[in-house]
Amino acid sequence: MRWSSLFIPTLRDAPAEAEAASHRLLVRGGFMRQLQSGHYSMLPLGWRVHQKVSTIIRQEMDAIGGQEFFLPAMHPADLWQKSGRWETMGDEMFRLTDRKGAELALGMTHEEVFATLAAEITSYKTLPQIWYQIQTKFRDEPRPKSGLLRVREFFMKDSYSFNLDDAGLDAAFDAHHAAYTRIFARLGLDAFPVQASSGAMGGSASVEFMVASPAGEDDVARCGGCGYAANVERASAALDPVENRPGSEAPESFNTPGIRTIAALAEAGHPAEHQIKSLLYNVNGQLTVLLLRGDHPLLEQKFIDCTGVTNIEPAEADDIRAALGASPGSLGAVGVTDLPIYADLALQGRSGMTTGANIDDVHLTGVDVERDIKVDHWVDLRGILEGEACISCGEPLSIVRCIEAGHIFKLGRKYAEAMGAKVLDSDGVTQTITMGSYGIGVGRAMAAAAETHHDENGLQWPMAIAPYEVVITVVKTDHEESMAAAESAYAEFQAAGVDVLLDDRPGRPGVKFADAELIGIPLRLTVGPRGLENNQLEFTDRRDGTKSDLVLDQATQHIIDLVNQGRRLGA
Numbered sequence: 001m002r003w004s005s006l007f008i009p010t011l012r013d014a015p016a017e018a019e020a021a022s023h024r025l026l027v028r029g030g031f032m033r034q035l036q037s038g039h040y041s042m043l044p045l046g047w048r049v050h051q052k053v054s055t056i057i058r059q060e061m062d063a064i065g066g067q068e069f070f071l072p073a074m075h076p077a078d079l080w081q082k083s084g085r086w087e088t089m090g091d092e093m094f095r096l097t098d099r100k101g102a103e104l105a106l107g108m109t110h111e112e113v114f115a116t117l118a119a120e121i122t123s124y125k126t127l128p129q130i131w132y133q134i135q136t137k138f139r140d141e142p143r144p145k146s147g148l149l150r151v152r153e154f155f156m157k158d159s160y161s162f163n164l165d166d167a168g169l170d171a172a173f174d175a176h177h178a179a180y181t182r183i184f185a186r187l188g189l190d191a192f193p194v195q196a197s198s199g200a201m202g203g204s205a206s207v208e209f210m211v212a213s214p215a216g217e218d219d220v221a222r223c224g225g226c227g228y229a230a231n232v233e234r235a236s237a238a239l240d241p242v243e244n245r246p247g248s249e250a251p252e253s254f255n256t257p258g259i260r261t262i263a264a265l266a267e268a269g270h271p272a273e274h275q276i277k278s279l280l281y282n283v284n285g286q287l288t289v290l291l292l293r294g295d296h297p298l299l300e301q302k303f304i305d306c307t308g309v310t311n312i313e314p315a316e317a318d319d320i321r322a323a324l325g326a327s328p329g330s331l332g333a334v335g336v337t338d339l340p341i342y343a344d345l346a347l348q349g350r351s352g353m354t355t356g357a358n359i360d361d362v363h364l365t366g367v368d369v370e371r372d373i374k375v376d377h378w379v380d381l382r383g384i385l386e387g388e389a390c391i392s393c394g395e396p397l398s399i400v401r402c403i404e405a406g407h408i409f410k411l412g413r414k415y416a417e418a419m420g421a422k423v424l425d426s427d428g429v430t431q432t433i434t435m436g437s438y439g440i441g442v443g444r445a446m447a448a449a450a451e452t453h454h455d456e457n458g459l460q461w462p463m464a465i466a467p468y469e470v471v472i473t474v475v476k477t478d479h480e481e482s483m484a485a486a487e488s489a490y491a492e493f494q495a496a497g498v499d500v501l502l503d504d505r506p507g508r509p510g511v512k513f514a515d516a517e518l519i520g521i522p523l524r525l526t527v528g529p530r531g532l533e534n535n536q537l538e539f540t541d542r543r544d545g546t547k548s549d550l551v552l553d554q555a556t557q558h559i560i561d562l563v564n565q566g567r568r569l570g571a
Contacts, residue, residue, distance in 0.1 A: 188462025459520025
């Protein structure tokens with residue numbers, strides 16, 4: 001391709017709202033443009049990267065026996081009602097009604113549709129199956145941000161395994177795990193697997209593939225000793241022992257005028273690790289008390305995972321006062337018998353604790369949790385903290401901000417049961433198919449690569465997904481010998497199957513160099529009169545910034561070898 005014919009609308013400045021590096025650089029480099037919040041148009045450069053990411057995904061899915069489908073993006077409501085997700089997906093689902101009044105949805109994912117197709121399988125002899133597609137998905141994100149990292153419309157590879165039994169599901173899950181490892185390596189992404197919550201998808205287990213980046217939205221607990229890694233929504237850590245403060249025969253009240261926070265109570269002589277934090281939530285419509293140690297944060301997803309509830313939201317102030325007689329900041333669970341109480345495991349065995357008295361500006365001290373509070377359920381509710389000990393080896397955990405690049409689930413039989421996907425086994429007995437679900441966001445993978453491969457001058461695409469692998473920059477396009485040498489190299493690259501861009505634009509070389517660095521083409525060959533006088537071409541490796549002079553008749557083959565090497569290594 002010739003640069004003079006290609007639409008590459010580069011910009012000097014990034015959009016004011018662009019916070020993530022990938023967002024800034026993909027817009028500035030002319031890869032994409034925002035149509036509206038959370039919706040992006042892929043321009044020629046962006047679509048080339050997007051297609052290369054998709055091709056790698058397809059190759060690895062085909063290698064494990066995947067069969068590609070392409071299913072409708074608009075779904076009838078009854079499919080989602082059968083699985084129970086029409087209600088649980090809430091406001092994130094785009095819903096609409098056709099002219100006849102039928103309720104429809106834009107697909108967030110395709111478990112229900114694929115399970116419906118799987119209902120046509122009647123015999124165990126047809127199993128196992130792996131089906132996949134790369135299709136547009138829609139999610140009504142309340143706050144789209146960071147360019148392609150958090151959008152409302154996106155391409156996703158979603159695949160599904162269908163097996164007769166759990167052993168088959170385990171094998172399919174492991175095959176996808178291995179395929180995802182290869183995919184991310186080929187994309188040049190240093191993705192690592194972590195234990196994860198299954199969330200609204202359900203199922204018995206899930207693993208996320210994470211890429212460390214400050215632009216991410218997920219926190220991962222990671223151990224440098226044994227390799228343990230888990231999303232903080234699932235992570236556990238060993239607690240340092242805390243010595244109980246002196247107790248008393250019964251809780252004692254004391255006045256705390258104006259004290260409404262954990263920090264303020266700590267300043268008054270009651271350290272956070274000796275406080276009980278009392279939170280009130282509406283859980284499936286019922287007012288519920290959640291208790292944690294004062295210095296521990298609540299993770300709602302942990303509560304959802306361990307209880308299976310479908311709806312949880314903080315209680316309103318009026319409801320709290322009506323139930324407990326006080327406002328937040330003075331709340332506690334001592335003497336509460338008419339509300340369900342869930343307490344974090346870190347409160348077991350604790351005494352000499354301080355908590356609200358359910359009277360404004362009054363607290364209790366000397367609280368023995370198991371003596372004074374009617375705990376209905378002991379559960380793991382807390383988010384772990386930086387530096388806490390790994391539960392496996394005792395080494396300190398670090399909390400790393402990450403981008404979720406992929407997610408794989410053991411779904412089990414939830415969707416197959418709902419959609420009637422059953423087969424006859426070898427004994428003629430009807431069995432419900434067991435399913436797995438596996439997703440990679442194509443645009444998010446592209447953005448993750450941009451986040452982790454850039455410098456102050458622009459993008460540094462890995463060879464395998466770069467829009468073009470080589471750019472030939474002509475210093476003076478009105479110099480006949482330069483253009484002839486450039487055209488010759490251009491033809492050699494094309495004959496060798498190299499994705500090459502010939503910068504044949506008139507103008508200053510500095511502008512051309514800056515544009516090439518901005519869009520991140522890995523290798524640059526510069527053709528100019530001065531070099532040709534010495535029978536040389538200047539070679540620049542965008543990935544590490546190194547420059548060298550190559551002999552004219554050896555330059556193209558040297559670069560072709562580097563391209564092939566980069567494709568193999570994902571570099």
